[in-house]
Amino acid sequence: MDKLIDYGGYAAYRKTVTELTANLKTLLELSEGVQLPNTADSIKETIEKTSDEHFEVAIVGEFKRGKSTLINALLGQEVLPADVLPATATLNRVTYSKDPYVSVEYKNGSHEKVDIDKLADYVTKLTAESEEKAETVKEATVYYDTEFCKNNVDIIDTPGLNDDEQMTNVTLSILPKIDAAVFVISANSPFSQFEKDFLEKKMLTSDVGRIIFVVNCFGTFAREDENKIVETVRTRITRYVMEKAKKVMGEDSREFAAYKRKIGTPRVIGVYAKRALTAKKIEDPNLLAESNFPEFEKALETMLTKERGVIALQILANKITNSGTEIMRSVVMQENALMMENDEFMKKYSAAIEEIESIRNKKRQEFVKINDAANKVFADLQPVLDSYWSNIEEAAMEVIDNFQMSSDDFKKDRLKIVTSKLTDKIKENIETRAQLICEQIQNSINVAINVEAERLQDFEDEFFESVSRIQSMFAVSDRVSKNGGIADKVTGAAIGSFGVGGAFLGFREAGVKGALLGGATAFAGFSATYYAAMMLASFIGLASAPVTLCLMALAGLAGTFTSSFAIDKLLVNERIDKYKANFKTQVRKQFHEMKLNTDFTETVRKQVFTAFEGLKTKIEDETEIILRDTQETLDNLNNMKAEKSHISEKEMDRLHDIAEKASKIVSDAYALRKALTEETE
Numbered sequence: 001m002d003k004l005i006d007y008g009g010y011a012a013y014r015k016t017v018t019e020l021t022a023n024l025k026t027l028l029e030l031s032e033g034v035q036l037p038n039t040a041d042s043i044k045e046t047i048e049k050t051s052d053e054h055f056e057v058a059i060v061g062e063f064k065r066g067k068s069t070l071i072n073a074l075l076g077q078e079v080l081p082a083d084v085l086p087a088t089a090t091l092n093r094v095t096y097s098k099d100p101y102v103s104v105e106y107k108n109g110s111h112e113k114v115d116i117d118k119l120a121d122y123v124t125k126l127t128a129e130s131e132e133k134a135e136t137v138k139e140a141t142v143y144y145d146t147e148f149c150k151n152n153v154d155i156i157d158t159p160g161l162n163d164d165e166q167m168t169n170v171t172l173s174i175l176p177k178i179d180a181a182v183f184v185i186s187a188n189s190p191f192s193q194f195e196k197d198f199l200e201k202k203m204l205t206s207d208v209g210r211i212i213f214v215v216n217c218f219g220t221f222a223r224e225d226e227n228k229i230v231e232t233v234r235t236r237i238t239r240y241v242m243e244k245a246k247k248v249m250g251e252d253s254r255e256f257a258a259y260k261r262k263i264g265t266p267r268v269i270g271v272y273a274k275r276a277l278t279a280k281k282i283e284d285p286n287l288l289a290e291s292n293f294p295e296f297e298k299a300l301e302t303m304l305t306k307e308r309g310v311i312a313l314q315i316l317a318n319k320i321t322n323s324g325t326e327i328m329r330s331v332v333m334q335e336n337a338l339m340m341e342n343d344e345f346m347k348k349y350s351a352a353i354e355e356i357e358s359i360r361n362k363k364r365q366e367f368v369k370i371n372d373a374a375n376k377v378f379a380d381l382q383p384v385l386d387s388y389w390s391n392i393e394e395a396a397m398e399v400i401d402n403f404q405m406s407s408d409d410f411k412k413d414r415l416k417i418v419t420s421k422l423t424d425k426i427k428e429n430i431e432t433r434a435q436l437i438c439e440q441i442q443n444s445i446n447v448a449i450n451v452e453a454e455r456l457q458d459f460e461d462e463f464f465e466s467v468s469r470i471q472s473m474f475a476v477s478d479r480v481s482k483n484g485g486i487a488d489k490v491t492g493a494a495i496g497s498f499g500v501g502g503a504f505l506g507f508r509e510a511g512v513k514g515a516l517l518g519g520a521t522a523f524a525g526f527s528a529t530y531y532a533a534m535m536l537a538s539f540i541g542l543a544s545a546p547v548t549l550c551l552m553a554l555a556g557l558a559g560t561f562t563s564s565f566a567i568d569k570l571l572v573n574e575r576i577d578k579y580k581a582n583f584k585t586q587v588r589k590q591f592h593e594m595k596l597n598t599d600f601t602e603t604v605r606k607q608v609f610t611a612f613e614g615l616k617t618k619i620e621d622e623t624e625i626i627l628r629d630t631q632e633t634l635d636n637l638n639n640m641k642a643e644k645s646h647i648s649e650k651e652m653d654r655l656h657d658i659a660e661k662a663s664k665i666v667s668d669a670y671a672l673r674k675a676l677t678e679e680t681e
Contacts, residue, residue: 010151061184063160097143324666374612395433
C-alpha cells in the first residue's frame with residue numbers, strides 16, 4: 001500500500017493514477033460479473049475522464065519578461081520563438097508527441113498542420129506578415145518530444161498582458177481553466193504599474209493560490225540584491241492580494257481567515273531562465289544550479305502533484321471505495337438471498353423495496369431544502385443586485401469629480417485627448433467596481449454551497465445507513481454455506497472492524513467524508529482552498545463560475561466605454577464644472593441604456609440556481625447508481641427464487657473470488673483516502 005501513497009512527484013503521481021485506474025478497470029469487470037450495470041457505467045465514465053486528464057500550466061506576464069525563454073528552459077530546448085521585441089501573438093500550447101509538428105486552430109474553426117520550423121510565421125509579431133497571420137489564429141498546439149511534457153503536463157504560452165487589450169482578455173479568460181499559472185516578473189523592473197493593477201483589479205481572488213511568481217533575469221545582480229528584490233516582490237504581492245481578499249470576503253469572515261491560512265505567503269522565486277536554458281542545452285549541472293531554476297521546477301511539481309493532484313487522487317479513490325463496496329454488498333445479498341426460503345425472501349424483498357422508496361422520499365425532502373437554500377441566497381443578494389447599477393454609476397461619477405482639468409484642456413487640440421483619457425479612467429473604474437461586486441456575489445454563492453455540502457453529510461450518513469440496512473435484511477447468520485459465508489470472508493480483509501455493510505459509515509468515522517460529492521468536501525471548506533473548490537465546482541458544473549459571472553457582467557460595460565463620448569463644440573469655452581456636469585449626464589444616459597439591455601439580476605439568479613441545481617444533480621446521480629443497482633439485484637434474485645434456483649458450489653466460489661478481489665481493492669483505496677486526508681490537515 002505504501003507505493004500507492006507516493007505521489008509527490010510527476011512520475012510517482014502518474015504511477016499512482018495508473019494503479020488506481022487499473023483497479024477501476026478490475027472493478028468494472030467485477031461489477032459486470034455481479035450484474036451492476038449502473039455501477040459499471042459510472043466506473044467507465046470515471047476511467048474515460050481520467051484517460052484524458054493532464055496538467056495545464058499557463059505562463060503569463062507583461063511582454064518581454066522572458067516568458068517564452070522560461071518555457072524553453074522548462075522544455076530544455078528552444079521550441080518556442082523568442083525575440084527582443086514582443087513575440088507571442090497567440091495562445092501557444094506545448095504538449096507531448098514523439099513526432100514534432102504544429103496544429104494551428106483558426107478563429108473560423110478550421111485547422112491546419114504545419115512544420116514546426118514554420119511556427120514563428122503563424123504565432124508571432126516578428127514580421128508584418130506573421131502578425132497578420134497571427135490575427136486569424138485562435139491557438140497553436142506544438143507537439144514535441146520533451147521530457148517535461150511526458151509527465152502529462154501541457155504548457156500554455158500567452159501573449160504579453162499589456163501588449164494588446166484583446167489578447168490580454170484572452171489570457172485572463174483561460175486562467176480559471178488551468179491547473180497552475182506562472183507569473184513572470186522582470187528583476188530589472190520589478191512590479192510595473194500594470195502588474196500592480198493586474199493583481200489588484202484583474203485577477204480573481206481565487207486564482208492566487210495556484211500561481212508561482214517568477215522573478216526572471218537573476219544573475220546580473222549581487223546575491224544580496226537578488227534576495228532583496230524577491231522579498232520586495234513577495235511583500236507587495238501579499239499586500240495586494242490580501243487587500244483584495246478582504247474586500248471580497250470581509251476581513252472578519254471565516255472565509256478570509258481560511259483563505260489567508262491556505263494561501264499563506266505567495267510563492268515568489270528568482271531565476272535566470274536564459275542561463276537555465278543554456279545549462280540544459282550543454283548539460284552543465286553547476287550552471288543550472290546557479291540559475292536557481294531547479295527550485296522553481298520543484299515548486300511547480302509540488303503545486304501540481306501535491307495540491308491539485310491530491311484532490312484528483314482522492315476522487316479516484318472515492319470512486320473505488322464506492323464501487324467496490326457496492327460490489328461486495330451485492331455479493332453478500334446474492335449469497336444470503338439464495339440461501340433463504342422463498343417466503344422469507346419475499347417478505348424481506350418487499351421490505352427492501354419499501355426502504356428504497358423511503359430513501360428516495362428523504363432525498364426529495366433534501367432537495368426541497370436545497371431549493372430553499374438557493375432561494376435564501378438569492379434573497380440575501382437582492383440588496384446588492386438592487387444597488388448594482390447605482391454602485392457602478394457612482395464609480396463613474398467619482399472619476400469625473402476627481403478628474404483634474406485646467407483651462408488649457410479646453411483648447412481645441414487638447415479637448416478630444418482629455419475626453420478620451422477621462423473615458424478610459426471611467427471604464428477602468430467601473431470595471432474594477434463591477435468585478436469586485438461579482439467576486440463578492442460569487443463568494444456568497446460559494447459559501448452557501450459549502451454550507452449545503454456540509455449539511456448534506458447528515459443525509460449522506462442516513463443514505464448509507466439505509467443501504468446497509470437493506471443488506472442486513474438478508475443476513476443468514478444461522479446458516480453457513482460449505483465454504484463459509486462471503487460476508488465473513490470479506491469483512492476482515494476489506495476494512496477491518498467496519499465490515500462490508502458498514503463501509504461508508506467506517507469512512508465517516510475515520511474522518512473521510514463527501515462520498516456523494518466526489519470526496520472534495522473531505523478537505524477544507526469550499527472557499528478555503530482553490531483546488532478543493534475547483535474540484536467540487538467541476539462536479540456540479542461550475543468550474544469557471546466566478547470568471548463567467550464577471551465576464552457576463554463586464555461585457556456591457558466594456559462595450560459601452562471603449563470609445564470617447566461625443567463632444568459638443570459649444571462646451572469648449574465653458575467652465576470645467578459645466579463640462580463635467582454635461583459629461584455626467586451623458587454617462588448616466590448610457591448607464592440607463594445599459595441597465596435596460598443587461599439584466600444583471602437575471603444573470604446572478606441563473607448563477608445561484610445553477611449552482612444549487614448542480615448540487616442536486618450530483619447527489620441524484622450518485623445515489624441512483626446505488627439504488628438502481630440494489631433494486632436490480634433484488635429483482636434478479638426474485639426471478640431466480642421464482643425459478644427455485646439455488647446457488648451452486650461453483651457459483652459460490654465465483655462470488656467469493658469477486659468479493660475478495662473487491663475487498664482488497666477497497667482496502668487499498670481506503671488507506672489512500674485516509675492518507676490523503678491526513679496530508680491536507
